[in-house]
Amino acid sequence: MADLAQEFVMNKSVHSDFLIHWTGLDIDQKYDKEWWINKSKEPNRVIIPYYLERLKYILKYGLWMNEEKNYIEVTKDGNKHKIKIPLVARTCFTELRLSEVRFHAQKFGRLGIGFKRMFVFNRLGNPLFYFRPEKENWLLPPFLYGKQQDGVDEFYSCFLKSMDEEQKEGNLLGYKQFDESEWRIIYSEDIEKRFIDLKRSELCDFFIRPGEIKDPEFHKYIKENDRDGKLRFLIHLKSNKVTAEILDKWVAMIIYPNIAVKVESEFNPGIRKLIEVGKPKRPDPPSKGSAGYEQFNKPIEIDLDACRNF
Numbered sequence: 584m585a586d587l588a589q590e591f592v593m594n595k596s597v598h599s600d601f602l603i604h605w606t607g608l609d610i611d612q613k614y615d616k617e618w619w620i621n622k623s624k625e626p627n628r629v630i631i632p633y634y635l636e637r638l639k640y641i642l643k644y645g646l647w648m649n650e651e652k653n654y655i656e657v658t659k660d661g662n663k664h665k666i667k668i669p670l671v672a673r674t675c676f677t678e679l680r681l682s683e684v685r686f687h688a689q690k691f692g693r694l695g696i697g698f699k700r701m702f703v704f705n706r707l708g709n710p711l712f713y714f715r716p717e718k719e720n721w722l723l724p725p726f727l728y729g730k731q732q733d734g735v736d737e738f739y740s741c742f743l744k745s746m747d748e749e750q751k752e753g754n755l756l757g758y759k760q761f762d763e764s765e766w767r768i769i770y771s772e773d774i775e776k777r778f779i780d781l782k783r784s785e786l787c788d789f790f791i792r793p794g795e796i797k798d799p800e801f802h803k804y805i806k807e808n809d810r811d812g813k814l815r816f817l818i819h820l821k822s823n824k825v826t827a828e829i830l831d832k833w834v835a836m837i838i839y840p841n842i843a844v845k846v847e848s849e850f851n852p853g854i855r856k857l858i859e860v861g862k863p864k865r866p867d868p869p870s871k872g873s874a875g876y877e878q879f880n881k882p883i884e885i886d887l888d889a890c891r892n893f
Contacts, residue, residue: 607692626841697836830861
């Protein structure tokens with residue numbers, strides 16, 4: 584019995600096997616703003632068409648990469664300073680157990696698209712490195728102990744993040760951002776040029792500009808949903824070429840906002856086709872090893888309320 588207990592401890596992972604990208608905050612704020620305090624068991628059906636539309640375009644064209652501010656605030660000698668980082672577009676993921684995702688969904692939306700880690704690694708993504716911005720540390724010595732050079736384009740700085748949101752004087756840190764366990768994929772015109780210069784242009788195939796997509800309905804959707812004009816690229820979910828129908832084998836999970844959206848998705852022919860074609864039936868025995876089965880492994884589909892049980 585002791586040997587079994589020891590084996591369980593040794594085989595238990597402290598990390599989730601899934602990295603989840605969350606979206607839909609705009610939908611929740613408009614149609615179901617206080618969903619997490621609703622005691623009713625009846626799910627809000629108003630959000631169904633909006634979330635189904637969001638899922639359809641993600642499966643068809645990919646995850647949005649928005650361009651955000653290009654600096655990090657730190658404190659030195661009691662004064663706030665800004666460290667400039669390269670201007671890039673980014674897509675973020677969380678490494679959280681399913682039982683912990685409900686609070687995170689309140690901040691970013693209730694539709695979660697989950698991937699095995701290799702999806703992010705193949706696109707040169709990484710987990711973020713968290714630091715205390717108000718304390719001296721070895722992570723930022725170029726700024727704290729010298730002058731930052733103009734034109735610095737070291738992309739590693741895009742993976743730095745404060746452990747917490749800005750705190751008022753006297754408040755203790757809650758490490759809220761650290762608890763998100765964020766991963767990130769970045770891309771930009773400069774990164775694309777560097778890939779080409781390094782003769783690694785195959786990495787560019789993972790990304791697509793919105794203008795390359797010839798779909799008037801999708802561009803109408805962009806116009807309605809990209810109010811701040813931050814969309815720069817999309818990370819398509821295809822296995823290789825943008826025109827291919829097969830999904831990347833590491834696409835692994837869909838978390839729905841509620842059971843109503845999940846059921847409607849199961850009966851939506853457009854979404855079913857994208858999943859069935861994207862993850863086809865196994866024609867022949869795959870290659871040895873579990874990775875050979877991933878291409879035929881249909882995404883796990885679960886609703887947010889059910890995640891509390893895992």
